Amino acid sequence: MNQPKCIVLVGMPGSGKTTVGRELAKRLGLRFVDSDHEIELRTGVKIPTIFEIEGEEGFRKRETCTLDALTQESGLVLATGGGAVISATNRQLMSGRGVVVYLNVPPHILWERTRHDRSRPLLQVADPRGRLQQLYVTRDPLYREVAHIIVEGGRGTPHAMVRMIEKELQTLCEH
Numbered sequence: 071m072n073q074p075k076c077i078v079l080v081g082m083p084g085s086g087k088t089t090v091g092r093e094l095a096k097r098l099g100l101r102f103v104d105s106d107h108e109i110e111l112r113t114g115v116k117i118p119t120i121f122e123i124e125g126e127e128g129f130r131k132r133e134t135c136t137l138d139a140l141t142q143e144s145g146l147v148l149a150t151g152g153g154a155v156i157s158a159t160n161r162q163l164m165s166g167r168g169v170v171v172y173l174n175v176p177p178h179i180l181w182e183r184t185r186h187d188r189s190r191p192l193l194q195v196a197d198p199r200g201r202l203q204q205l206y207v208t209r210d211p212l213y214r215e216v217a218h219i220i221v222e223g224g225r226g227t228p229h230a231m232v233r234m235i236e237k238e239l240q241t242l243c244e245h
Contacts, residue, residue: 076146077239078164080155080213081173081223082206084183087149089228090173094235095147104149109136117151126153134159141167152205155212165216169242171235172217177206179224218242 077094079087088104095102106117109132113120120129134157140148141163148168154160164170175183181199214220219238223231 075144076141076148076168077235078141078168078170079147079149079173080164080170080216081152082175082177082180082202082209083152084180084202085152085173085175086223086228086231087152087173090223090231090235091147091149093228093232097232097236098147100145100147101143102147102149103140105133105136105140105154106149106151108140109133112136130157133157134163137163152209155209155216161212161216165218169218169239170216171219171221171238172213173221173223173231174210174213175224177203180206 077098077100079091079094081087091104092102094100109120109129110116113132117129120132124132130153133151133154137148137150137154137160140146146168150160150164154164177199180202184198184202219235219242221231221234221238226234
C-alpha cells in the first residue's frame with residue numbers, strides 16, 4: 071500500500087482518536103503522536119493549566135503551531151484535540167498535508183465515555199452532557215469538511231475501527 075505522508079485523526083472528545091491512533095500506527099509501522107500530549111511536552115504544563123492561564127484562545131494558538139510542525143512530518147499517525155477543526159488554518163494544515171480520518175461517534179456514547187474524565191476543560195461545566203451535544207452540532211460539519219475518510223464509531227471495538235480505516239486507506243491510496 072502506498073502510505074500517505076501522515077494520517078490525521080479528528081473527532082469529538084472521547085471518540086477514540088488516541089486509542090485507535092495508537093493501534094493504527096502499530097499496525098502500519100508508523101509513529102503515533104497525540105497533539106494534546108505534544109503541546110503538554112512542549113510547554114511543560116497540562117492542558118487544563120494552559121486553559122486556566124491563557125484561556126481557550128491561547129491554547130488554540132499553541133495547538134496551531136504544534137499541528138503545523140507535526141503535519142510536516144512523514145510516517146506519522148496524529149491524534150488531534152477535539153477542537154482542532156475550529157480553526158480554518160488547522161483544517162487547511164490537516165487536509166492539505168495528510169489523510170484526515172473522522173471518527174464519528176454519537177453524543178450519547180461520547181457522554182458515557184467522558185462523564186468521569188476531569189481532564190477535559192471544555193466539559194467542566196454545569197451541563198457537560200448538553201455541552202457535548204452542542205459541541206457535536208457545531209463541530210460535526212467541520213469534521214466532515216476536512217475528512218477524506220469518515221468512520222462511524224461507537225459501536226465496534228477500536229480494533230474494528232482500525233480495520234475499517236486500513237481498508238479505506240487502501241482504497242484511497244489505490245486511486
